[in-house]
Amino acid sequence: MIDYQNFILDNGLKVYVHQDITLPIATVNLLYNVGSRDEDENKTGFAHLFEHLMFGGSINIPSYDDPLQLVGGENNAFTSPDITNYYISLPSDNLETAFWLESDRMLSLSFDPRVLEVQRKVVIEEYKQQYLNQPYGDAFMKLKALAYKVHPYRWPTIGRNIHHIEQASMDDVKAFFHKFYVPNNAILVVSGNVIFDDVRRLAEKWFGPIPSGERYVRNLPQEPVQQELRMEHVEADVPSDAIYKSYHVPGRLHSQYYTADLLSDVLGRGKSSRLHKELVNKKHLFSNISTYISGSIDPGTLNIHGKLNKDVSIEEAEAGIQEVIQSIQQKPLDEEELQKTKNQAEATIVFSEMELLNRSMNLAYSALLGNPDLVNQESELIQRVSVDEVQQLAKATLIENNTSTLYYHAKH
CATH class of the missing domain: 3.30.830.10 (Metalloenzyme, LuxS/M16 peptidase-like)
Structure with missing residues (x-):
């Protein structure tokens, strides 16, 4: 049984708190309601690209990992067709560090062209390693395109065509970020040796000032019933x-x-x-x-x-x-x-x-x-x-x- 309490900030960020005092650790999990299904079919792979870009530093914090490592924390992220999820584990005494880091990149992600070029190369190399340079690597990409003809599940999270990432402009990247990486399109879960009132205070302090974005209304094409082999x-x-x-x-x-x-x-x-x-x-x-x-x-x-x-x-x-x-x-x-x-x-x-x-x-x-x-x-x-x-x-x-x-x- 996972017990929890929750509240919503004025900017729309939903916050859930699960207390477990058995160990002196905490996790901060930030789920963004965006995945590869939300991409333009001519600009795919952006949700996965942002999984990388979000670790490229913000305006106020050039290096995301260094401050976290100094307080004994670790982090990672994953992208799926439906969501993008970022998570931090750290000693509960240092919980505020996680709030500082996560809120700052939501508020002021660094759009440094050098970061974009580095992460673009990382994603392209990942695409080659996973899909082009290993046996059966492209099998599920081909199978998705066979099974789906209309719905955006027809391409993988890394993108339908690597050229979409190769040709992504800074304007494209900024537009994607400002559309999806906003408080009212996110869910924050804080778990571990934490106190509800402390989490509320930290959420108000670090995330409260971030303005809401325009409400995203998902209107995806529905896949027709398959009628043939x-x-x-x-x-x-x-x-x-x-x-x-x-x-x-x-x-x-x-x-x-x-x-x-x-x-x-x-x-x-x-x-x-x-x-x-x-x-x-x-x-x-x-x-x-x-x-x-x-x-x-x-x-x-x-x-x-x-x-x-x-x-x-x-x-x-x-x-x-x-x-x-x-x-x-x-x-x-x-x-x-x-x-x-x-x-x-x-x-x-x-x-x-x-x-x-x-x-x-x-x-x-x-x-x-x-x-x-x-x-x-x-x-x-x-x-x-x-x-x-x-x-x-x-x-x-x-x-x-x-x-x-x-x-x-x-x-x-």
Whole structure:
């Protein structure tokens, strides 16, 4: 159970406080309601670029890391299609340092052209390393573009085309910042050995003077229902053939989200899952195979990907996957199998929340979804899912007309 108190500043910044006095540490988690789905399709990769730029210093604090390291703190950030999240862990006695650092870059980020050029090069190099210079690196980029035709989930967080970052102007960067990195588009969670009244005082002192931005109203194109089988074949210098599949499933706020999550776990989470037991252990079609859902706020995807064993044809491997899917569609799961899967999912939640930082992140994300109490309700929602619901969702979503498949062939 994650207990919390909350308040909202006059400028719209939402603040949540979770107290845990067991250790003399604190975390400060600042979630901005912007991800790659909010980008212009001709200027992609900006949310991820800002993940880097925000560490380039502000007008008043040229080096972000140095003051934090001096007080024993550490920090990092991540970007997703839906959010950008920055976090700091430090001794609770030095909490104000985190407020000073985070508020100053929100108020007065340095738009030093040298910083932009350095971070531009870092992102370009990251793009090359992750997508161009490693085996199967571009697989999920291609799969996204196959599964989505309208919604901005069709490009990865690093950007649809690296030229968008190469050509980003300072005016483009400033416009993106002033649109999204404002108090009324952010959620601040402070956790650990902290006192609510102290957090409120620090929030008022450091974030209170920052002016609100124009309210962002998200109006994204909705992805049409897929009506046809989509396939793409790619050949590259990779160790073995591989199959990547996507099926459209409900998004994070849908009542069937946890059903889709459990369905993916039954299919391909770990070595006790159906796909692994049947296609890796028994039939030896794949060296590895797994399943996961994207977990996105808007309607997402259930994804299957596996590497084929030598001398196994794409056709054999594809038939093996379809056989496992059909077994779930044709016969309900045993209660015992579903309960085991539920227990695994619940254990993941419990273990993750042993870490103070994870509690902060989960609370911030639940608040973004419009229900901060969701952070305490997930286990119950998982346990409510029935075997019939899993089977019905499998019948409705794991079908040919809802399938996008990338066949990744190794050059021979």
